[in-house]
Amino acid sequence: MEKKPQTGRLRQRRDKRISLVFFGVALVSIMALALIVIFLFKEGLPIFNKVSVHDFIFGHYWYPTDDPADFGIFPLIMASIAVTLVSSIISIPLGVMTAIYLAETASARMRELAKPVVELIAALPSVVIGFFGMVVIAPFLQETFGIPTGLNLFNASLMLAFMSIPTICSISEDAIYSVPVELKEASLALGATRWETIAFVTIPASLSGICTAIILGMSRAIGETMVVLMVAGGATLIPSSIFDPVRPLPASIAAEMGEAPFRGDHYSALFASGIILFLFTLIFNMVADHISHRFKQVGASTL
Amino acid sequence: MKLRGLILVLFAAILCFAASPVIAGSIVIKGSTTVLPIAQKIAEIYMKQNRDVKITISGGGSGNGIKALIDGSTDIADSSRFIKSKEIKHAVENKIYPVPFAVAYDCIIPVVHPENNVYNITLEQLKAIFKGEIRNWKDLGGNAGPIVVISRDTSSGTYEVWAKKVMKKERVYPGALLQASNGAVAQAVSKNKYAIGYVGIGYVDKSLKTLTVNGIKGSVETTLNGTYPISRPLYMFTNGWPEGDTLDFINFVINPEKGQKYVGPAGFVPLY
Numbered sequence: 001m002e003k004k005p006q007t008g009r010l011r012q013r014r015d016k017r018i019s020l021v022f023f024g025v026a027l028v029s030i031m032a033l034a035l036i037v038i039f040l041f042k043e044g045l046p047i048f049n050k051v052s053v054h055d056f057i058f059g060h061y062w063y064p065t066d067d068p069a070d071f072g073i074f075p076l077i078m079a080s081i082a083v084t085l086v087s088s089i090i091s092i093p094l095g096v097m098t099a100i101y102l103a104e105t106a107s108a109r110m111r112e113l114a115k116p117v118v119e120l121i122a123a124l125p126s127v128v129i130g131f132f133g134m135v136v137i138a139p140f141l142q143e144t145f146g147i148p149t150g151l152n153l154f155n156a157s158l159m160l161a162f163m164s165i166p167t168i169c170s171i172s173e174d175a176i177y178s179v180p181v182e183l184k185e186a187s188l189a190l191g192a193t194r195w196e197t198i199a200f201v202t203i204p205a206s207l208s209g210i211c212t213a214i215i216l217g218m219s220r221a222i223g224e225t226m227v228v229l230m231v232a233g234g235a236t237l238i239p240s241s242i243f244d245p246v247r248p249l250p251a252s253i254a255a256e257m258g259e260a261p262f263r264g265d266h267y268s269a270l271f272a273s274g275i276i277l278f279l280f281t282l283i284f285n286m287v288a289d290h291i292s293h294r295f296k297q298v299g300a301s302t303l
Numbered sequence: 304m305k306l307r308g309l310i311l312v313l314f315a316a317i318l319c320f321a322a323s324p325v326i327a328g329s330i331v332i333k334g335s336t337t338v339l340p341i342a343q344k345i346a347e348i349y350m351k352q353n354r355d356v357k358i359t360i361s362g363g364g365s366g367n368g369i370k371a372l373i374d375g376s377t378d379i380a381d382s383s384r385f386i387k388s389k390e391i392k393h394a395v396e397n398k399i400y401p402v403p404f405a406v407a408y409d410c411i412i413p414v415v416h417p418e419n420n421v422y423n424i425t426l427e428q429l430k431a432i433f434k435g436e437i438r439n440w441k442d443l444g445g446n447a448g449p450i451v452v453i454s455r456d457t458s459s460g461t462y463e464v465w466a467k468k469v470m471k472k473e474r475v476y477p478g479a480l481l482q483a484s485n486g487a488v489a490q491a492v493s494k495n496k497y498a499i500g501y502v503g504i505g506y507v508d509k510s511l512k513t514l515t516v517n518g519i520k521g522s523v524e525t526t527l528n529g530t531y532p533i534s535r536p537l538y539m540f541t542n543g544w545p546e547g548d549t550l551d552f553i554n555f556v557i558n559p560e561k562g563q564k565y566v567g568p569a570g571f572v573p574l575y
Contacts, residue, residue, distance in 0.1 A: 063474055065457040075477065139494050148449040148497050151480060234481025245480050255456040255483040258336075261364050266458065 040278060043263075044271030047071065056272060062236045064256065064266040071269045075236045077276065079153070079246035082239050083232065084222045086157035087164060091221075092214055094161070095168030099210075102169070103176035104198055115173070122166035130230035133159040138231065147243045149233060154242045156232035160224055164217035171216060175209020176202060212292040219284035223277065225250035249277045330548055332360045334368020334381030337460030338537050340569045341407055342381055345562040349555050356548050372540055373399050378549050380540040383409065383460050401540045406556050407563075408572040410504040410534040411464050412521040414489070414511040416496040421445040423515045426532060429469050432499060435476030440497070452479040453491050453500035461485060465501055468533045485570065501533075505570025526572045537571070 047056065051071050059072015098118065102111050137158065138150030179202050187197040203210070233245020234255070253270050260266040332342055339362045346358040363371075368380035373394045386394075386401055394401050413429060415421065421443050431437045433452055441447040454475050455462040466472070482488045488500040493510035504521060507513055513521065516532055525531035545553050556562035559575045566573040 061477065063457065065462075066474065134490065135494070142495065149451045149480065149495055151491060229483060230487070235479060236477040236481075245478075247481060251481075255481060256458045258458070260458050261367060 037278070040271060040274055044268055044273075044275045046263075047265060047268040047272045050265055056269075057276070060238075062252070064260075064269055069265060071265070073249065073252075073269075073273055073276065075238045076247055076249045076252050076273065078238045079232070080222055080248040080250075080277070080280070082153055082246060083156050083160060083228060083248050084218055086153060086242060087160035087221045088214070088218050090157060090161035091164045091168055091217055095165045095213070095217065096172050096210060098165070098169045099172035099176055099213075100198060100203070103173050104202065105194075115170070118166050118169050120166075121162065122170075124163075126163065126224060126226040127230070129159050129162055130227040133227065133231035141243075145243065149245055151231055151233040151245055152243050153232065153239050153246045156228050156246070156248070157242075159227045159231055160221040163224060163227065164221045167220050168213045168217035171213035172206070172210045175206040175213065178209075179205045208292050208294070212288045215284050215288035215291070219281045219288075222248075222284070223250060223281050225254045229254050249273050253277075328355050328357060328548065330356065330358045330379065330552055331377045332358060332379045332381060332539075333363055333371040333377040334379075335365040335383040335460060335537070336362040337365075337383040337409060337463075338381035338406070338539070341537070341566055341571060342539075342556075344565045344569050345556050346552075348562075348565060349552060353551075356552075358552070369394075369401070369540060372401060372542060373397050375399070375542075378541065378545075379553070382538045382540060383463065383535065385536075385538065386540060400543045402542075402544055403538045403540055404553055404557060405536045405574060406539050407537045407566045407574065408526045408534055409460070409464055409537055410521050410523075410526040410531060410572050411461060411468075411501050412504055412507055412533070413499060413501050413514045413516065414492050414507065415499050415514060416492060417510065417512045418496050419445060419512055421514065423518055425517050426469060429516070430471065430473065433465075433470060433475045433479065434473060435478055448497050451495055451498040452476070453482060453488055453498050454479040455485075455488065455501075456481055456483050459483075461501070461503060464533065464535055468535070503570045504572060505567070523572050527574075534572070 051059070056071055056073060057077065058074050059070060060074055061070040061072045062076065063070040098114075102114055102118075106114065133155050134151070137155050140150065141147065141152070141155055142150040183201055183205055184197055187201040188194075192200070228248045229251040232248055232251055234247045234251060235245040236247050237244060239246045253273055256266065257270050260270055332346070339360065342360050346360055350356060350358055365380075365382040365384055368377065368382055369386055369390050371377040372380035373390065374397070380401075385403065391401065413424060419440070421440065424443065428437060428443060432443075432450055433454065435452070437443065438450055439447060440450055452475075455465070466475070480491065482491055482500070485502045485506040488502050489506050489508070489511055492498045492500040499514075502511070504523075504526075515521075519525050519531050521531045521533065526534040539553065539556065541549055541553065544550075557574060559573070563573040563575060
């Protein structure tokens with residue numbers, strides 16, 4: 001028996017149904033995200049009845065269980081920023097240069113081999129990286145530099161760089177690799193060397209992708225918890241050297257949330273720290289999004 | 304008709320469960336996170352031997368445990384401190400009569416790297432170190448070198464003992480390193496020759512050197528005879544003298560042949 005051709009109306013209706021299903025699925029994940037954000041704000045905001053926003057963000061002392069308690073997260077914010085900056089100083093050159101190598105100069109076989117390996121680093125559980133930092137890197141730093149403790153800003157940054165390199169490398173590599181070949185050929189035809197082509201044509205053309213990669217890498221570093229909990233040291237001081245122990249926001253939340261009394265001041269102060277952290281990553285992601293739209297390389301004709 | 308009957312039965316069942324957590328065959332335990340590992344371990348063994356009894360354990364802190372005992376939502380309240388007079392008053396107003404049972408002792412020991420040549424320390428010195436006033440080992444008779452202070456997260460029970468017995472309500476200075484568990488403190492101290500930290504007695508091993516406090520070594524004996532200064536008893540509170548399953552469980556916990564055998568391995572000092 002031959003199947004009857006479907007009428008246009010039926011097909012349209014089916015089309016509509018399918019798109020509705022997809023809309024529903026998308027809605028579920030967005031709703032879940034929205035609910036989490038609402039929950040975060042609902043649990044965190046009550047602390048601002050006890051301390052002002054200014055005192056919370058710029059207060060220098062974090063003694064949440066004392067009586068009277070002090071809820072000042074300025075040292076924690078500074079620690080998060082410091083750790084993220086130092087780790088990007090390490091991870092950006094490494095990540096981007098590896099990406100350039102893989103996309104431009106590596107042989108096809110090398111590329112095939114190296115890319116999965118770099119991406120495999122991303123698959124390492126953060127607790128393993130943290131443990132490595134604690135047991136191997138910390139004593140090494142202590143011996144080599146003669147510093148009191150190896151659990152410090154530098155160690156944490158090093159481990160975080162480890163974790164953000166795969167993100168940075170893999171996204172930038174995609175961006176560089178997708179630069180239209182006409183651009184490169186044109187440059188070479190004009191007599192530019194290979195290096196000049198990479199430096200003045202390929203990289204500018206893929207800059208938006210590289211910037212997006214860097215910012216996503218940084219937002220990974222600022223939100224990472226286990227590593228900073230294990231190797232950053234945990235002192236609530238504003239760091240004055242890269243060998244000072246610090247306590248970034250996620251470490252504080254992770255260490256204290258388990259035993260903070262439910263819906264108490266300490267509990268909402270930790271959620272409020274979560275709000276600050278959320279705002280940081282939100283800004284990072286918005287900047288990344290903006291850059292990737294603004295400076296997008298469209299086709300071969302524009303540069 | 305059939306459906307309505309079913310709903311009624313269901314409704315009755317839900318009412319039954321909601322009305323009293325104290326049904327035969329179930330014990331609810333709430334309170335101190337310090338006592339939690341002891342209660343958990345012993346309850347596990349107890350439930351294996353008494354399959355008809357179901358024990359539900361949750362943390363939340365000593366204060367919350369006692370609050371739950373007062374409002375009748377728990378059978379046993381775990382507490383790492385004795386009940387406060389304000390709480391007793393509150394309880395009696397609610398016709399609840401808390402009865403304490405000491406179930407174990409907590410003993411916190413200052414530890415340093417095995418290469419450190421300091422042996423004894425006074426409570427005053429410990430306090431000064433954790434306040435950030437003494438910052439070099441040579442002030443304590445050791446080799447010159449900075450002191451790296453390692454403390455616990457402020458919501459842990461171990462920190463609570465330390466804050467009360469050593470710091471006497473003064474603050475640990477912000478430069479102290481934070482570790483989130485006894486194990487992490489032990490790990491950090493054993494890797495750093497300048498470090499000083501504190502752990503529960505169950506976490507002391509060969510990779511750490513213990514310091515005597517005011518000349519007294521922290522041990523099971525000195526904790527039990529009350530001479531070691533950084534220790535405290537841990538309690539379970541019941542409403543009135545316990546009955547039925549609760550009585551049976553409390554007896555199991557404090558029995559030296561049964562429950563107390565598991566106190567040591569959980570990192571605490573048993574009663575006997």
